[in-house]
Amino acid sequence: MITVTDLKKVYHQGKREIRALDGVTLSVPDNSVHGIIGQSGAGKSTLVRCLALLDRPTSGSVEINGVELTAVHAGELRKARRRLGVVFQQANLFDSQTIAGNVAYPLELARIPAPERDAKVAELLRLVGLGESGEAYPSQLSGGQRQRVGIARALATDPDVLLCDEPTSALDPATTAEILDLIGAIKARLGLAVLVITHEMHVVKRICDSVSLLEDGRVLESGLLVETVGRFGSRLSDALLALPPHDPTEAAGGTLIEVLYAATSDGPPKLTAAERHFGIDLPVLSGTIEHLAGTTFHRARVRVPAGTSADQVVGFLGEVGAAAALSAGEVVR
Amino acid sequence: MSEFFAALFSNPAITTALWPALVETLLMVGISGLATVVIGLPLGVVLFISQPGGLAESRAANVLLGATIVNITRSIPYAILMVALIPFTRVIVGTSIGPLAASVSLSIAAIPFFARLVEAGLRDVHPGKLDAAHAMGSTRFQTVWKVLLPEALPALVASVTTTVVTLIGYSAMAGLIGGGGLGRLAYNYGYQRFQSEVMIVVLIILVLLVQLVQWTGDRLVRRVDHR
Incomplete structure (x- = not known):
């Protein structure tokens, strides 16, 4: 369960104040997928960076299972991060390391001993359907396979929450469907709370249980997918149908x-x-x-x-x- | 033609002075190359991480090291730098003569050059990789050591190659003011005594040396590059 309360992020550009996030509140229960949809400039990237705590929000809180990430100090934060797996648009794999090395990286940071680590890596690669590719390098994989590795890596530390930033925007339609189905299957299997940030409606339609519309740093509409679609005349209903x-x-x-x-x-x-x-x-x-x-x-x-x-x-x-x-x-x- | 070779193999500049000169050149390039990597690599990393928006943003460090020390040193032509550094070299190594002394000015000239190459190489690492490292809970040191440097390794190896080739060129100049080496040999015999065969032999050796360094460097880059 991830709970975001009144999250704000204000940038200063000279004397101009830019409210990239203007009080975002949402919560995603375990075993469900919440989509955040918005056009470019809506604040999606800022939201991802604040949720992944790559940037500190100006105010507001991000809580995972009752632990407030925004309140802990640097050392604790690194540990707290393990509760949150992040899947990036471009996968952001390390080209200098093998697939297995990439998935092992967060386990090394968590000081998991080598034999245990290897077993965990093999298990994760099987989970994402890449059991045979451990020794390959990222450049030898297709975009979809790279994203599978990205997902395996995000799951390495058994997080409670999976944050997916435009996970399929760089992929072709067939691969997009595969990756979305994989995310859905993993959610069901591990009971994760999944947040998917996207600008593509079909992503929301395919895997989301609930959805929020982000615009100008605010959540304009939000709710279960079935309710949102049924809200005749609403922006999300118009866009989804x-x-x-x-x-x-x-x-x-x-x-x-x-x-x-x-x-x-x-x-x-x-x-x-x-x-x-x-x-x-x-x-x-x-x-x-x-x-x-x-x-x-x-x-x-x-x-x-x-x-x-x-x-x-x-x-x-x-x-x-x-x-x-x-x-x-x-x-x- | 045979006269040329007869002159060549009877010339003491070739028969007795060439080998020690080559060793001196290799010493100068070896010592200064090592010092350059040992000091220039961390300097390049600091330049990169201290830049605005960097991993360890520090305007003071960036301005002091980058805009001041590195840029000023790089503005001074090497021929002038090596002369200007003679008193400093005496303090550091006790003499201004020999390969070790020459290595001081060579290193000081090459460190900022190499540091800028390192900085450029690090800048080419996709920032998303650093975000990923950060999001997985890496400390800044871990991000630099386990992600940034390995990801930039092909560029770093290429930078070392370029720097060593540059040092071979500079070492010929350093030879003139007491460093010895192939440059000194070519100057004394080839230029001042009009023995063009000595000049030719030295040039061939320098060309081969540069080719060897570049070839080795390129092979290493291919080996470490998995992109």
């Missing part, structure tokens, strides 16, 4: 509405119910269906034909349990 652009010519002669609902096994699909109720067709101009966090979400932009009140359709959809609203103009996003 992005609607593809529609053909503007199809929009003519009616009013556009947007609808979002979680699929249920009972009754007809909500749009079908509305079509039957009003005796009209509701053509779908664009839509997306995704299975996220155990729930299937439908989101669509539909045209209510002229002659039928779009407000009434929206009202009806609300009654049957679908969030709906008039579309924000004809703007194609």
Whole structure:
């Protein structure tokens, strides 16, 4: 369990004050993955550096299982760091050492005796699917394999928390999926609290149980993935279930509405119910269906034909349990 | 042609003076090379870690060592430095004559040069590696000793090679004011006595020496480079 409370980081650039983090509060329970998503400049890098305690936050606290990392002094901090494994975007392996040497490094720092260390390294390399590659050098591995080594190294000291900084941003889509699945499997197996910082929505969709939206150093939205997606009109919901652009010519002669609902096994699909109720067709101009966090979400932009009140359709959809609203103009996003 | 070789092998400059001169050159380069690495390597590390945003940021140390000592020493042409250092050399080794004495000025000229090469080599180590070392709980010393230096090793070996080659060149100059060695031999016989065969032989030996150093250095770099 990692708890971050009111974390602030202020830089001074001459007389200008830059609030890179402006009171970030979040907590990640054991055996769950929390995603922090944000555009560049949102404060993600600063947050990673403060959580990994590479930079001291200006104020606020970072607690792992009740131990406050921000309060301990340098010597203690080095020990406390072992509770937190960090996976970097570029893996940041040491090129001068073999794969086994890289994974052994944190164990050397922890003064684990050699025989025990070797056994642990072999076990970790098996865990990440690189049991045979111990004697190779990082330059001989692919990007995905290097990231696997990075994960093995982060897990070497049996941390309680795994902090992943853009772990797949340097990887191709197929490798990204493999690495994300590996992180998910390790979380389940070791019961870790995992924090994934990313700018990619598909990372959140694939492995996160909960998610926070970071902007201008603040958490704008946060919550369980299933709740966040269902929050109709919220930024995260829009981003996680992005609607593809529609053909503007199809929009003519009616009013556009947007609808979002979680699929249920009972009754007809909500749009079908509305079509039957009003005796009209509701053509779908664009839509997306995704299975996220155990729930299937439908989101669509539909045209209510002229002659039928779009407000009434929206009202009806609300009654049957679908969030709906008039579309924000004809703007194609 | 045969006359050339006859003159060559009857010339005492070649038959008796060449070998001791080579030994003197190797001594000068060896002693000053060793001193340069022993002192210049830590100096280069300090220059790197004391820079703004470095592992052990220290404006005072960076300005004193970098902008002051290193830059001033590097501004002085070696021909002037070696003469200016004669009194200092007498204090340190008791004499200003011989390979050991020449090594003093050679080292003082080469240390800042090598330190800057070391600093540049360390700067090429990806900062993410140092972050990783730090995040895993390394002390600053461990970060330098177990991560920074091993990661920069190929660049460091190449820097030693460059420095030794430079020292071979400087040692010829140092020879003129009492250091002895091949430079002195070429100057005395080849230049002052117009014995061009001595000049040619010395030049060939110097070329071979530099080639050997560079070749060995390049091989070492390949061996330690796993990138």
